[in-house]
Amino acid sequence: MAMSDSAAGELPFPTDFVARLRDLIPPEHLQKCLESFWGQRWVSFRVNTLKVTAQELEKELEALGISFQRVPWLPEAYLAPPENRETLVNTHAFLEGRIYIQDLSSMLAVHVLDPQPGEEILDLAAAPGGKTCHVAARMKNQGRIAAVEVIPQRLYKLVANLERSGVTIVKTYLADGRTIGKKTPNRFDRVLLDAPCSSEARFDARDPASWKHWNLRKIAECARKQKGLLLSALEAVRPGGLVLYCTCSFAPEENEAVVDHVLQQAQGGVFVEALNIPLPNAIPGLTKWQGREYHPSLELACRILPTHEMHGFFMCCLRKTEEATDTYRRRERKWSRSPKHRPREKDAPS
Ligand code: SAM
Secondary structure, three states: OOOOHHHHHOOOOOHHHHHHHHHHOOHHHHHHHHHHOOOOOOEEEEEOOOOOOHHHHHHHHHHOOOOOEEOOOOOOEEEEOHHHHHHHHOOHHHHOOOEEEOOHHHHHHHHHHOOOOOOEEEEOOOOOOHHHHHHHHHOOOOOEEEEEEOOHHHHHHHHHHHHHOOOOOEEEEEOOHHHHHHHOOOOEEEEEEEOOOOOHHHOEOOEHHHOOOOOHHHHHHHHHHHHHHHHHHHHHEEEEEEEEEEEOOOOHHHOHHHHHHHHHHHOOOEEEEOOOOOOOOEEEOOOEEOOEEOOHHHHHOEEEOOOOOOOOEEEEEEEEOHHHHHHHHHHHHHHHOOHHHOOOOOOOOO
């Protein structure tokens, strides 16, 4: 349903938030973006290829009379009309882990990370584990994933999701992700940092609880934590390896500014790798905003603007250079001499 700009402008969110959005979103995308906070989104889900093939799943859903369509740009993804959500969550396919209901932006992150069978992957902020399960499926349950989460209750959810999805290659760790880089430097082929954030892109105009805690102080707090987590991720990845940093926030303080900070800290040991996302709602990262300037390579990052099919998202791929090896290797030798510094495996609740 089309909505006039003034109607979309009556969003019940804090005035500062809406003003920032109007400043952040290019004018040609603004109306669609504002409208997306009202409308019911399509349900997106992913076939869990660890349990079933796409063909088998499609047959199963068709037999139940559930309508769905493939997402042409993402191999495992499907969309169903909003009214099908209830039906989908009650199917055996959902309850037995053959499908995982997940936002398309989240699936896109794993597609961009591109994990391969046999690799060693770190998921630094993992619960409830939608992306961890997707990573394991892409790896065909071959290799190793370390999944870190700091909140025990959320870790239990992660473990339950891993079990339901038939994932066998994950070790879970109850830990602050900011400590992991120092404990296991230069180790992982790829690191996913789906950072805790102000969740602005998850705001729902019909649910006041979704934006209740939003304020600029909270954004600054998130940004501080994100910088610590991203530095840890960069320390943990091997030279030549890849870190994918993402958030579901629109705030440049949580996105471009965080990456800009680590680029300065890394002094050439890390560079931004171009993301090529051929979607009409994908726009480049910002290189300046409200008088602040960010490293020019931030243009290679990607902002996914919200639509009726997917939430807003920010993604930036960082590659650790081989030249970073010396500094990091010196530390690695030190840590590898003291195995007690390795993160302990969390006793997974059964
Ligand atoms: N990647 C997850 C998925 O796809 O299901 C969602 C991750 S959510 C955006 C961020 C997670 O980071 C939350 O579960 C939060 O509890 C966790 N978190 C917050 N601070 C953390 C920290 N210091 N270290 C590790 N995890 C943290």
